Amino acid sequence: MARIAYLVSSAKEIELADGGRHTTGYFAEEAVKPYERFVDAGAEVVVLTPDGEPPFADPYGLEPFFHYPEPDQDFFASVTRTFHRDPDDIRITLHQNTELGLVAARRLAERLKTRGFSPVEAHALVSKAARIAWREDRQLADVMTDDGLDGGLPAEEIRAAVAELDAASRQLAADRKAKLDAIPGFRQPASLADLSDEQLAEFDAVFAPGGHGPMVDLSDNPDVARLLKVLHDKQAPIASLCHGPALLLSAPEREDGQWLFDGYRLTCFTDEEEDQTEPGKLGLPWYVDTALKNAGAVFDDGPSAWVSHVVVDRNLITGQNPASTEATADALLKAVGQR
The missing domain is CATH 3.40.50.880 (Class I glutamine amidotransferase (GATase) domain)
Structure with a gap:
């Protein structure tokens, strides 16, 4: 051992x-x-x-955007790969990753599927909206509602998906902190x-x-x-x-x-x-x-x-x-x- x-x-x-x-x-x-x-x-x-x-756990490291659930992170990675023909030319800043609501893409795609979109169609629509948000430094929710890319989703449902991600991330941050606090070696x-x-x-x-x-x-x-x-x-x-x-x-x-x-x-x-x-x-x-x-x-x-x-x-x-x-x-x- x-x-x-x-x-x-x-x-x-x-x-x-x-x-x-x-x-x-x-x-x-x-x-x-x-x-x-x-x-x-x-x-x-x-x-x-x-x-x-x-x-001591850095409070900055407990911000929710450092604790996005893995399914959301993985889906977001698949979305960002559509931003450029060559993935090596894609640059995602911390601001874009954390302040534009882009990581809510998976939850938005799930809602689109309940409206009759296929998984491929839902992915394509949120990817198109996310690419615009990325390039123009706009909120993903605003792009979907203002640019006709909502796929039939009401504005309140789009914003609810973003809020849902935030709540899940805050809970994950709290859970991780609780795990660390429970480890004897971190206490003593x-x-x-x-x-x-x-x-x-x-x-x-x-x-x-x-x-x-x-x-x-x-x-x-x-x-x-x-x-x-x-x-x-x-x-x-x-x-x-x-x-x-x-x-x-x-x-x-x-x-x-x-x-x-x-x-x-x-x-x-x-x-x-x-x-x-x-x-x-x-x-x-x-x-x-x-x-x-x-x-x-x-x-x-x-x-x-x-x-x-x-x-x-x-x-x-x-x-x-x-x-x-x-x-x-x-x-x-x-x-x-x-x-």
Whole structure:
């Protein structure tokens, strides 16, 4: 049975570029999904924070648009693939993904089918409306009602589908937070600082979820450096997600004077994605993407922002963003032989 160090930030605030403070922490989805996957696979998961303080869920990461139900996300992905002949040329921003009601497409298509539309016809109509909303920065509900693309649905029914998605997403966010609150390790984590190198060597892997918290207390931490060196020396998997790869900045130098992960291919939350987030718009003093490149990483990001992208180079596993959560967790399970 693999023993996984589940390293979570305990930070509650991050300093902005202007010297102000902003609430932060870990992202709930990125914390709960891998934890459950690892436990279900039979791994022993030991929750650690740098100082033994309980981790704090970033309120921003509990916003409903980070918790769309998977059937809605999957249907939306099938809709966005119709936006351009070449999927690699499609760019969906966080604003478009979260503020235009586009992810309600599945629920609208279901309502169209009750009006006699075939699944193909319903998909085609909502895709046409969604493409207009995407290109013109308009609400999907407004496009359907104002541009004659309602398919016979009353305006109130169209808006009810959008409201239904919002309610389902809020409930899913609350459910995930409740699951995390019920995990003993999240209530009383072990302190990384208190563990000896011999105890660290008992772990078979480390996983660090994201949220902006890792930028605060994992990126320049001597105890994180110890953990990375101990695991790297025995080529144990080192996995991190989204902002989690900030922990790699704590890694010590090799004997040749280069950063421990110099020349490794990796990914993380990109500067492009960061600029679309709430903290990014407020102004951060540094970006994880740029810092890792400057440290010596060979950066490998996905074809576009917000799509799932995982990079595995030797014992290093990194995931780009929240959409990469499951794939990053699965890559770690494969590496420790418990998938």
